[in-house]
Amino acid sequence: MVKYKVTLLKNECIMCGACAAICPDFFEMDEDNVSHLKNSIQNGDKWELIINTENEKAEIQEAVDACPVDIIKIEEEN
Ligand code: SF4
Secondary structure (H helix, E strand, O other): OOEEEEEEOHHHOOOOOHHHHHOOOOEEEOOOOOEEEOOOEEEOOEEEEEEOOHHHHHHHHHHHHHOOOOOEEEEEEO
């Protein structure tokens, strides 16, 4: 099964709210009004979440496309 790693560079978020509006299953604005990737784990300056379905990838891709500062990434994970 293909797995994907979603990463969010939370420190670079400009708080526009687009990801949480478009993809609320995976993103929410935290108490500081910065994007939070739900159920993710912090790894240095990145917040990471492993997903393993194409449906999840498609849903998150909408947030990737909407983010004006391009800080949400999806990459294949071995
Ligand atoms: S779309 Fe990008 S800049 Fe806007 S809240 Fe989400 S992560 Fe932050």
